[in-house]
Amino acid sequence: MDTSSLCLGVLCLGEASGYEIKKMFEESFSHFQAASFGSIYPALSSLTEKGLVTFREELQEKRPTKKVFSITQEGRTQFLETLAGTEPTEQYRSDFLVLMMFAHLQPPQQLEKTIDNQAANIRGELETLQGILKNCTELTAGMRFTIEYGIAANQALLKLIESRKSALMAAIDQEQSALKELKS
Amino acid sequence: MDTSSLCLGVLCLGEASGYEIKKMFEESFSHFQAASFGSIYPALSSLTEKGLVTFREELQEKRPTKKVFSITQEGRTQFLETLAGTEPTEQYRSDFLVLMMFAHLQPPQQLEKTIDNQAANIRGELETLQGILKNCTELTAGMRFTIEYGIAANQALLKLIESRKSALMAAIDQEQSALKELKS
DNA sequence: ACATACATGTAAATAGTTACATGATTTC
């Protein structure tokens, strides 16, 4: 889904500035969607032109003026249509798995570092998600589901890494020594 | 990781044409990397210019001439450096989870369809991955790991969907009727 | 008849990210 629609979605939950939308992306969407200022600000401009959102300017002392955006009725309608018309595609891109795919070409220590690092990252993500579940009380059922989805996947992956790591390392060692013997 | 490096990686496993590289992407990488002809062919041209791969032309009866690419020593060295220098970033983009995030804005039947569809897709992916594990005997340990990784994640997600679906649907129904009462 | 597999390649269009520009305030 493109940044424009995602902004519309966030504004369905309440008014917000571009900066705040970015923060919400990071807090609530970051494990399955991303957007940067470079795409959010232009999106909000074009949504304003189309009449799907409006904004008021909020003057602040010692801070730049804030543009607080609200979704219009047309914007709401449009977003519901987008939801109805979106086929739920999924894409997963992992350089970690590329590294594992070519494990047999790498020094074992390097590989072990990569694996341990991946496990640490997953643990971190898991803690973040569990923290959200604990601390945020007013989540809708749908939002809670997206968090649980992330937790389920990460728990399974962490378990897999922990249970398979030593066997994988041993197998790689074998493959590499077999390769060396072949050469000599 | 970019298409060029990925092509280099595939060619580390043996010589291949652009068409065959695409097929290998689909068969072995598709659950964590993607590439189309529009990026593979230009990548192979530029790799050839840089001397990282070479090709011979294989004339075929009743088929266009095939360019069979092989990796050079420099190509191999370069790919090992790429592997060493790649930080294993991961990105997951899911429109399914966006749809779940805004579940409270959608008609329950529409939502249920989305969920059932997602479950079916996961089951399909799971079967594909398990098929690879069964049928492909000569996988390296690293390759087997990437498949097991996909299986672990998908099994966990399917289990989650199956166990949480009815509760989610019920909660959404409640949220929506609460909203309607508020309006009236 | 139509889709799929085989086979290579280009060009336009897409959709972003990264880095820059600007600048006060607060926290480490």
Place this chain on the structure above:
DNA sequence: GAAATCATGTAACTATTTACATGTATGT
């Protein structure tokens, strides 16, 4: 003194996908 937070915005760059162009053979 450096980094992070707040706040908006632009422009160049990157890397891709999609669609097109071309053509045979085989399967449905």
